[in-house]
Amino acid sequence: MTTLINPADGSAVDVVPDTPVERVAETVQTAREAFEQWREATPGERARVLLRLADLVEGDAEELTRLEVEETGKPASVFRDGELPFAVDNLRFFAGAARSLEGTGAGVLSSGYTSVLVRRPVGVVGSISPWNFPFIMAVWKAGPALAAGNAVVVKPAPATPRTTLRLAELFASAGAPDGLLQVVTGGADVGQALVTDPGVDMVSVTGSSATGRAVMRGAVDGLKRVHLELGGKAPALVFDDAELEGMAAGVVMGATYNTGQDCTAATRVYIDRSRYGDAVEALREAVSRVRPGDPWAAGSDIGPLISAAHRDRVHGFVTRSSGRVVCGGKPVDGPGFYYTPTLIADADQDSEIVQSEVFGPVLVAIPFDGEDEAVRLANATPYGLASSVWSADVSRALRVSHRLDVGVTWVNDHLPIASEAPHGGVKGSGFGKDMSQEAVQEYSVTRHLMIKHAAPRPRDSFRPA
Ligand code: NAD
Numbered sequence: 010m011t012t013l014i015n016p017a018d019g020s021a022v023d024v025v026p027d028t029p030v031e032r033v034a035e036t037v038q039t040a041r042e043a044f045e046q047w048r049e050a051t052p053g054e055r056a057r058v059l060l061r062l063a064d065l066v067e068g069d070a071e072e073l074t075r076l077e078v079e080e081t082g083k084p085a086s087v088f089r090d091g092e093l094p095f096a097v098d099n100l101r102f103f104a105g106a107a108r109s110l111e112g113t114g115a116g117v118l119s120s121g122y123t124s125v126l127v128r129r130p131v132g133v134v135g136s137i138s139p140w141n142f143p144f145i146m147a148v149w150k151a152g153p154a155l156a157a158g159n160a161v162v163v164k165p166a167p168a169t170p171r172t173t174l175r176l177a178e179l180f181a182s183a184g185a186p187d188g189l190l191q192v193v194t195g196g197a198d199v200g201q202a203l204v205t206d207p208g209v210d211m212v213s214v215t216g217s218s219a220t221g222r223a224v225m226r227g228a229v230d231g232l233k234r235v236h237l238e239l240g241g242k243a244p245a246l247v248f249d250d251a252e253l254e255g256m257a258a259g260v261v262m263g264a265t266y267n268t269g270q271d272c273t274a275a276t277r278v279y280i281d282r283s284r285y286g287d288a289v290e291a292l293r294e295a296v297s298r299v300r301p302g303d304p305w306a307a308g309s310d311i312g313p314l315i316s317a318a319h320r321d322r323v324h325g326f327v328t329r330s331s332g333r334v335v336c337g338g339k340p341v342d343g344p345g346f347y348y349t350p351t352l353i354a355d356a357d358q359d360s361e362i363v364q365s366e367v368f369g370p371v372l373v374a375i376p377f378d379g380e381d382e383a384v385r386l387a388n389a390t391p392y393g394l395a396s397s398v399w400s401a402d403v404s405r406a407l408r409v410s411h412r413l414d415v416g417v418t419w420v421n422d423h424l425p426i427a428s429e430a431p432h433g434g435v436k437g438s439g440f441g442k443d444m445s446q447e448a449v450q451e452y453s454v455t456r457h458l459m460i461k462h463a464a465p466r467p468r469d470s471f472r473p474a
Contacts, residue, residue, distance in 0.1 A: 011167045011194070016082035016313040017304050018344045023079075025170050027195035030202045036162055037208040039188035040133045044160035046186040048130055052108040055156060058185045059104035063097050065179040076171040077144050082312035082345065083267060084304045088144075095428075096148040099444060102428035106449045107156035121465035125458040130158030131234060132210030134452060135203040137224065138173065139216045140166035140315055141270040141368075146215050147173040149432075151180075151190055153448035154213070162191050164203055168315060170194045201227050209233065211452070215272075217366070218391070218437045236451055237439030238432075240366040241272040241394030244387035245423055246377075246409060247288055249281040251399035255421070257291035261372065263397065263423030265299045265350050268311045269370040272438070273395035275423045277363055279383050282376040289354050289374050293335050296372065299350040301341055313346040314369055320346040323369030331363075332356030332373065364390050380405070384412045394434035397423040416442075 013023045028036070047055075066073065074089040110128050118124045136150035143165055151161045165173040173192050180190045193199050197220075204212050204227035213236035214224045221239040228235050245260045247253075263275030280288045302309030314320045320340055327338050330353055337351030350370040356363050362373055377383040387396060397419040400406045410418040416434040419425065426432060431442035442448050 011170075013080055013168065013171070014316065015079050016315055016346045019317070019346070023171065025174075025194055027167075028193040028199055030195075030198055033162075033193055033199060033202040034206055034208065036191050036193055037133055037135075037203070037206045040160040040162050040191055041208050043186040043188040044130070044133055047155075047160060047189050048158050050158065052110065055107040055158065056104040058183045059100050059107065059152065059156060061183040062180055063100035063104065065183060066093070066100065066176070067097050069175070069179060073144060073172055073175060076175060077169075078304045080169045080171060081140070081143065081315065082304050084302075084309045084312055086307070087267075092142065092145050095426075096145050099145070099148050099428045100152055102444070103152035103156040103449065106153070106446050109446070110157060110449055110453060119459070119465070121461055121463045123460045123462050125460070127456045127458060128157070128450070128453045129456050130453055132159060133208055134159045134161045134211045134213060135206070135209040136161055136163045137200050137203070137212070137214040137216060137220075138163060138165050140169040141267060141272075143169035144172035144176065147176050149443040149448070150213055150215070151176070153443070154452040155185075155190065156449050157452040159211075159452055160189050162193060162203060162209070164193050164195070164200050167194070167196045197223070200224070204228055204233075205231070207231060211236065213441065213452075214238070215443070218439070221439050236441030238272070238441060238443055239394075239434065239437060239439035240392055241274070241434065241438050242276050242364070242366055242390045242392040243273055243395040243397070243415070243423070244413075245275045245278045245397045245399065246383045246387055247278060247280040247284070248380075248383075248398070248400040248402070248405060249283050250401040251284070251288075251421075252401065253284065253288055253291045256288070256399045257295040259422050260397070260399075261292060261295035261299060261350075264372040265296070265311055265370040266424060268301070268314055268348070270315060270368050271424075273417070273424060274368075275397065276367065276372065277387075277390075278372060278374045279377045279386050280374060281383075282378050285374075285376040289335065289352070292372065292374060293352055296350045296352045297336050299370070301347045301349070301370075311350070311370060314348055315346070317346050319368070320348055323348055323367055323371065326362055326365065326367045326369070327351060327353070327371060329361060330356060330373075331360035335374075337370070358386055358389060366392070380409060384409060388412075388414045391437035392434070393436035394438035395419075395423075397421075
């Protein structure tokens with residue numbers, strides 16, 4: 010049993026049974042039976058089920074909001090008016106993508122043979138998700154895999170399982186075979202049971218880089234496909250021609266959205282030395298305006314951190330940090346696991362606060378001299394997920410973007426995403442893309458059918474002049 014805690018006040022909100030490890034194999038077996046039926050569904054049939062699911066999710070907005078807000082403490086309006094409609098849009102996109110999943114290239118590739126390239130599902134996908142965006146992550150895991158014709162077993166994070174369980178409940182009435190989307194609950198032991206189960210063909214995980222490694226190790230014996238969306242430490246590069254007020258608003262939104270518990274969060278802001286003082290002051294003002302508060306109150310910008318332990322962890326990073334705390338830097342008094350939005354200036358590039366994923370509302374500012382140094386510092390962490398470049402010079406913004414070792418670069422903004430655009434990283438941030446047609450492709454394999462239609466020409470019968 011896992012007792013779920015509301016991070017906004019520390020109260021117990023629910024108790025969810027953990028799936029016994031020995032039951033995982035049974036769940037996978039049921040998924041395989043469902044897969045045998047679903048693999049025969051036409052793209053149009055798959056699309057209809059996903060469209061129905063999108064409607065059901067939309068109609069369940071109030072309940073999903075209650076569950077997500079109770080478990081994460083994020084502001085209700087952020088989820089109900091932002092993340093939930095986005096998840097619905099994701100599902101509708103995946104429905105469309107199911108109908109345009111094509112093998113590329115076909116024809117007479119060898120004399121006398123017609124080649125046809127066909128995309129087929131992988132089989133049963135085991136998906137493991139984190140606690141920071143529980144519902145959206147469940148949709149990003151299940152949506153593309155189902156669209157490509159797979160069965161899915163999802164294991165949500167132990168602290169936040171209920172919106173994933175609710176998604177599977179809604180899916181059960183969307184018209185797919187029973188058992189096509191199932192949920193197992195619990196921690197790393199249940200996750201490993203899923204990863205190592207011989208009936209699971211592919212493993213997809215969103216979580217920390219350490220978890221990515223553990224999952225990859227677990228998948229080795231079965232030589233399974235792995236899809237890894239891991240941590241991040243996104244830099245924001247502010248050049249001397251950037252408009253500072255807009256930059257500060259955008260970078261601080263990027264740093265504090267979801268209380269900084271976001272793999273793409275802006276965490277390191279590198280500023281041209283000639284504007285450093287003014288930019289730090291603009292950032293201080295913007296950070297000081299961010300209001301942590303009750304998730305159900307209209308004026309709250311951000312909620313608490315996920316747990317008391319995580320708040321202690323974030324505070325540990327801040328107290329040990331190199332650099333000067335410009336504002337914030339302490340837990341908020343009172344109930345719940347709130348932390349004051351924090352700006353630290355002049356940190357050392359090689360120090361922990363710059364190199365490690367803090368996963369809290371903490372932004373670190375560092376000056377740079379020239380484009381080359383900005384790029385070098387931005388690339389100098391183990392991660393490579395997201396980044397932003399702030400400049401009025403389009404050529405410079407593009408030039409710098411091309412030199413960053415990351416999955417995404419925003420220019421003069423930080424965070425926006427779209428269902429059509431692939432989301433994923435490089436280096437320690439893993440590989441594999443969520444969202445977009447690419448995600449659907451990754452949950453499928455290409456097969457080659459080669460059909461003899463005539464006697465092949467004799468070898469060497471055709472010699473270009
Ligand atoms: P986590 O790595 O602790 O846990 C993620 C999931 O993996 C949970 O369901 C957990 O129970 C499971 N797990 C943990 N150890 C496991 C093991 N050995 N074997 C199998 N499963 C295991 O991550 P978290 O704390 O829940 O989430 C925060 C992390 O997720 C951050 O590092 C963040 O950057 C990352 N994240 C990445 C993305 C992305 O798209 N790249 C998106 C959101 C979150």
